[in-house]
Amino acid sequence: MIPKMVKILKQMDPKDLFRVDMIDKLLEKLYKCGVISTRQSITLCERITVSSFCRRRLATVLVPLKFAEHLKEAVTYIEQGHIRVGPETLTDPAFHVTRNMEDVTWLDLSKIKRKVLQTAV
Known part of the structure; x- marks a missing residue:
């Protein structure tokens, strides 16, 4: 689910304000959940698996x-x-x-x- 969302966001224009805002919100949400270690890159979201949540x-x-x-x-x-x-x-x-x-x-x-x-x- 999340990797699909990341793929769609990556296809959008990098200067699009909606894209920038959604990536920021996604990274913040996943960081607060403890699923990713930093909020620096959208590429971290591509590697999220079910076991990331299970941990x-x-x-x-x-x-x-x-x-x-x-x-x-x-x-x-x-x-x-x-x-x-x-x-x-x-x-x-x-x-x-x-x-x-x-x-x-x-x-x-x-x-x-x-x-x-x-x-x-």
Whole structure:
């Protein structure tokens, strides 16, 4: 879908104000979603795949943040209500984590949080 849109935008006149505006909006939106790393080039949008979006799912984000060793364990923690994103407790492992929502922490009442703090001391 997005690569098709990029192809159409690239076919338009580079000086067209509509094209410039749409490219800026597309790059900004994809950057805020965390799908692309920078807002510099439209060529980044051509390489977007489904896995680019899957890498921003809450369960997938927890593994590199060392909240869980494996994806299955991360899904279990989320479904049991141990994870908080910003002020909200989430129970959906497929929740899309944007750049604005990267404040992922343990729930204050979580037994896992207490156990992690005990082992850290």
